[in-house]
Amino acid sequence: MGLMDLFKRKSSGDIAKDRLKLVLVSDRANCSPDVMEMIKNDIIQVISKYMEIDAEGLDIQITQTESEGNNGNVPALYANIPIKDMKHPNASR
Amino acid sequence: MSEVIVITSGKGGVGKTTTTANVGTGLAQLNKKVVLIDTDIGLRNLDVVMGLENRIVYNLVDVIEGNCRMKQALIKDKRYPNLSLLPSAQTRDKSAVSPEQMIKLIEELREEFDYILLDCPAGIEQGFKNAIAGADRALVVTTPEVSAIRDADRIIGLLCAHEVKQTELIVNRLRMDMVKRGDMMNINDVTDILAIDLIGAVPDDEQIVISTNQGEPLVGSDCLAGKAFENICHRILGEEVPFLDLEIKSSVWGKLKEIFKKN
Numbered sequence: 001m002g003l004m005d006l007f008k009r010k011s012s013g014d015i016a017k018d019r020l021k022l023v024l025v026s027d028r029a030n031c032s033p034d035v036m037e038m039i040k041n042d043i044i045q046v047i048s049k050y051m052e053i054d055a056e057g058l059d060i061q062i063t064q065t066e067s068e069g070n071n072g073n074v075p076a077l078y079a080n081i082p083i084k085d086m087k088h089p090n091a092s093r
Numbered sequence: 094m095s096e097v098i099v100i101t102s103g104k105g106g107v108g109k110t111t112t113t114a115n116v117g118t119g120l121a122q123l124n125k126k127v128v129l130i131d132t133d134i135g136l137r138n139l140d141v142v143m144g145l146e147n148r149i150v151y152n153l154v155d156v157i158e159g160n161c162r163m164k165q166a167l168i169k170d171k172r173y174p175n176l177s178l179l180p181s182a183q184t185r186d187k188s189a190v191s192p193e194q195m196i197k198l199i200e201e202l203r204e205e206f207d208y209i210l211l212d213c214p215a216g217i218e219q220g221f222k223n224a225i226a227g228a229d230r231a232l233v234v235t236t237p238e239v240s241a242i243r244d245a246d247r248i249i250g251l252l253c254a255h256e257v258k259q260t261e262l263i264v265n266r267l268r269m270d271m272v273k274r275g276d277m278m279n280i281n282d283v284t285d286i287l288a289i290d291l292i293g294a295v296p297d298d299e300q301i302v303i304s305t306n307q308g309e310p311l312v313g314s315d316c317l318a319g320k321a322f323e324n325i326c327h328r329i330l331g332e333e334v335p336f337l338d339l340e341i342k343s344s345v346w347g348k349l350k351e352i353f354k355k356n
Binding site for chain 1: 278279
């Protein structure tokens with residue numbers, strides 16, 4: 001690797017490899033967008049029982065994560081759920 | 094014992110037909126009795142790549158429908174006495190044939206040939222199902238591009254589901270100059286992602302275009318792609334052949350440029 005590479009961004013070959021790995025995880029998991037949408041709606045329902053969340057900003061996807069054993073990467077469901085208010089308006093505690 | 098090998102890829106234009114032509118010719122050069130079957134009904138191509146387009150009388154669909162005997166449809170390649178081609182029909186579509194009919198046709202050919210190579214159409218529909226129905230072994234062709242690799246992954250899954258026992262990978266159209274500067278995935282990247290055994294890597298080579306123009310497979314010739322296909326044939330026969338060094342020997346000027354790029 002040359003000096004200039006230190007300042008350069010990631011090579012396009014590496015970008016391709018990373019993008020492919022991600023897309024293949026969801027391809028192989030056989031999760032259609034419909035199924036993902038159903039999972040998303042269920043998550044909204046459950047979390048909404050306990051706190052007020054931003055349903056519009058909720059994002060879920062299947063990615064890869066390092067497994068705790070030594071069998072490399074495993075698929076993981078990643079959910080980013082923005083919380084509007086920790087206290088639910090209807091919570092009675 | 095004869096072996097039935099399907100050459101498939103999912104994506105179109107990655108080199109299935111070129112691979113079929115070259116591997117088939119290469120195996121014939123190694124004194125095996127080989128028949129090539131073009132299963133791409135409606136989009137006949139293997140005949141032109143082989144340079145046998147002027148000798149077609151009957152085709153695959155004629156044999157299946159009983160319009161002629163197998164012997165009448167098989168075209169013997171005059172350059173290689175061990176090599177025959179069963180061309181596809183140009184004016185029909187994929188639904189003209191069923192997987193059961195393909196299996197029956199292949200069983201008939203098994204008696205006469207050592208290797209039966211099936212050139213599979215692109216896609217995962219009827220044509221693909223016909224082509225893989227009778228196959229013992231599959232060669233999955235891909236290029237180092239995201240679209241081709243994604244489709245190859247899907248194909249590997251389908252081959253597994255259809256119980257094709259042995260599936261091996263050919264990485265085609267590698268550009269070593271681009272791999273070197275990190276702008277193309279290398280062979281290891283591709284095999285890592287697809288997680289199947291590699292049976293060959295073929296460099297992007299102008300000679301392929303030239304040989305296709307002339308209708309003469311280049312396997313065994315002195316260029317890198319010709320050597321790569323020859324090695325694939327030896328590996329199909331079970332021989333262990335080291336992988337080619339695809340590095341292009343750079344000129345003094347090329348080396349100078351490299352030094353300047355590095356600093």
